[in-house]
Amino acid sequence: MEECIRLGICPFCWENLAEWHDAPVIKFGRFWAITANDHPYSGAKHHYLGIYAYHISSISELALGAGDELLSLFSEFCAENDIVGATAIMRFGEMTYTGATVSHLHAHIVSGASKEEVMDPKYPDSFITSVLGYKVPE
Numbered sequence: 001m002e003e004c005i006r007l008g009i010c011p012f013c014w015e016n017l018a019e020w021h022d023a024p025v026i027k028f029g030r031f032w033a034i035t036a037n038d039h040p041y042s043g044a045k046h047h048y049l050g051i052y053a054y055h056i057s058s059i060s061e062l063a064l065g066a067g068d069e070l071l072s073l074f075s076e077f078c079a080e081n082d083i084v085g086a087t088a089i090m091r092f093g094e095m096t097y098t099g100a101t102v103s104h105l106h107a108h109i110v111s112g113a114s115k116e117e118v119m120d121p122k123y124p125d126s127f128i129t130s131v132l133g134y135k136v137p138e
């Protein structure tokens with residue numbers, strides 16, 4: 001990841017995915033490619049990305065119908081993979097406000113253990129947190 005950023009290559013532009021993203025694309029839509037996150041959050045059982053077809057950084061630039069397609073693809077993907085509960089996150093805009101590492105618009109779908117499974121020692125680190133931005137100092 002650091003190497004491609006250093007070289008000025010966007011790892012999420014579709015023409016770069018095969019070379020710079022390890023996980024294969026599972027599903028292509030007209031606007032989104034669904035793939036596993038190469039760097040899943042600690043404790044996640046499932047962490048997938050929806051990567052937009054074009055290099056944009058803001059939701060205001062999305063094509064008409066792109067949002068619907070993303071939710072439809074995530075919904076189908078969860079049904080096909082028995083993911084019964086998850087969180088969808090999309091950071092956008094100025095990265096200095098979001099903590100994102102890649103400016104290319106993408107959405108995350110993350111699922112950890114169920115409340116019952118957290119009690120199972122097989123998933124001791126299944127507490128998932130989401131970065132929502134930076135806290136304004138008091």
Ligand SMILES: [Zn+2]
Nearest residue numbers: 010013055104
């Ligand atoms: Zn890109």
